[in-house]
Amino acid sequence: MTGTRVLVLNSGSSSVKYQLLDMETETRLAVGLVERIGEGASRLAHTPLSTGGGQRVQRTPVADHEAALKAVAEELAADGLGLDSPRLAAIGHRVVHGGLRFTEPALIDEEVIAEIERLVPVAPLHNPANLTGIRTARALRPTLPQVAVFDTAFHASMPEYAARYAIDARIADEHRIRRYGFHGTSHAYVARRAARLLDRDPAGLNLIVLHLGNGASASAVRGGRCVDTSMGLTPLEGLVMGTRSGDIDPAVVFHLGRVAGMSMDEVDTLLNRHSGLAGLCGDNDMREIRRRIDAGDAAAQLAFNVYTHRLRKYVGAYHAVLGRVDAVVFTAGVGENSPPVREAAVAGLDAFGLAVDPELNTRDSAEPRLVSPAGARVAVAVVPTDEELEIAQQTHALVAR
Template identity: 50%
Template sequence: MSTVFVINSGSSSIKYQLINPALEGADAVVASGLVDQIGLEKGKYSIKHDGEKIEHTAAIPDHSIGLQLVVDLFAEVGLNLDEQDVVAVGHRVVQGGNLFREPVEIDDTVMDQIESLSPLAPLHNPAHVLGMKVARKLLPSVPHVAVFDTAFFADLPAASAIFPIPQDIADTYAVRRYGAHGTSHQYVSQQVPKLLDLDPSNLRQIIMHLGNGASVSAVMNGKPIDTSMGLTPLGGLVMGSRCGDIDPSVVLHLMRQGGYTVDEMDHMLNRESGVKALIGTSDMRTLDDLMAVHDPKGQLCWDVYVTRLKHYLGAYMAELGGVDVIAFTAGIGENSPEMRESCLEGLEELGIQIDPVVNNHKFKEPCVISTPESKVTAIVVPTNEELAISRMALAFAK
């Protein structure tokens, strides 16, 4: 059994999975876990294997110690990492800029290039590079592969990718629509034609990746033609703590009239906005609780969230010239029947009919939630970015 070790290194965390890319869904995961609160006085590290979870607390001063603790966890559950036939390590990277349009084997030059893109993803790319440096020392005998969130959208049509600002400035500072969650959008859009036995070369899809971070894409014949996130993951839909699309002059107005600095605006729009700004927390479960008791503040937040979803749904239906499949994925997309229903409610005239009984579930497996009479197929497809990363990394195995 050849396996791929998948790493998502954040500024204070390391998410990891050991995957058998030959299998599907949950069966592919040999073990998974999280190292959290790196650099704090007390951190946590855990592993899930064979239906059981082990978790410990300890000081985790840096990523090097964190990954060594992961190795120790594998040994603790009887999975010596050296004996798991790891043939590649896949690293999730948020921002590939204009430099990376597909996965690439990591060397020192590639790491330097990924780090050079940090102004486009200051919270993510430096942490990714740190994880790569540590992991390459820990597992030096196998290829390490960078898989980029932006790669799926690298060849967007110019009409979607270009922002109408002076193009010499855009070129100098690499300003364009990069998108995000591309690995998820790619995985789901490739799963849909297999699940529905449809020809991917003649299929119009809208992919709704709804989680704490959220994005939507329009996919024509297997290729994305538009996506909601822009230069950074801040644009597009309303998210847990991100505002999504706003009038750019809001930023200028608050800086001029309120005296806010660039860093303060960045923090406000990325960390204190979206759902959190409207109900006080970014946890969508709290929004569900507020809706259950008919709280006016919760209702307003829900309406704002759904209105933005419908805005993009309608826009992408127009761009595609119609739609054949609408796919919901990620934490909210897979687990909130109420959000799916609200998103598609009232669209019967557009050929979209949802089955409320079938829809009223949380889904671990793909499921069509539209009625047989619906001209548009609505489907829930659980995403699996780690499996997708493992398969891309596997292609580089020696």
């Protein structure tokens, strides 16, 4: 393999995010986003980092993902970074659900595509869009190696007793019902980067990783391997999120059907799109919620309290799962940028050796850092995530074998 560049594609139902990286130096050459695909107000924003040029924005209709990727290819070519370059080694695709089969990145062929398609029933919002991106990219560069990197893969190391739901085993097996976990590329990257920050061998570390964005998940990581995580069959389970409820009594679904006359689709929409912080107070942006709290808004304060109460519960639970914790690590938009969330998430856990230093916790920085007091028994760290770099690293490592 002579190429050192990897194009990372994250295809959503109406968007394509992309980054082109040079893996020799692990630097970004270009980043961009095509959004509102299939709508009249489509937008492509492309930034050529390698040339130092500013962002270029197109506001022309983009009919489908094929048109979107062709537009991306044209933008890259305009900067001398075209998909036909011999320096492009591979394209890495984010795929949300890999089921039980894909516990590592996979070189894409027809068999891999067929298995991703078979998983659509357990990831109906994500895998179809991921497949569209894969098929379109393969049509553009049929001979270029393309790799699927799965959100669920990092969590495949969970022991069976952590992955199983306590329902009829035959039904569970027939319909692939179990806990898979998500945000795996983020948890994997952050766990490894946290070990570097602590100057420790990952094999000897026990970590609790809190990925807190609009979607949120926690993981218990022992020796670099996930042993439990908060999301389950779908990304709905676990922590309170921006618009998702997180853990909820399943009988709520039956109650809403019987008493409120809601259909299954309506309940699905309620729990995924109109719950969480947005459901509690009307906002899913933590910055706006904190502004409202400072102004004395009771609904915002309650939403914040529900959110951080659930966080503390998971930190305590994963402390019990791991037996010993070396660090609690915050990442993603809220985890990296909200000192009040970090403070509240460990408040009252002094007996576990957890606390934040007020000055360190509120200090602005884009670098991995400790926010716990000097000499703390358990480190509290902030490690910015980089899922695109993780996908590029896994892709490059696979095609370089």
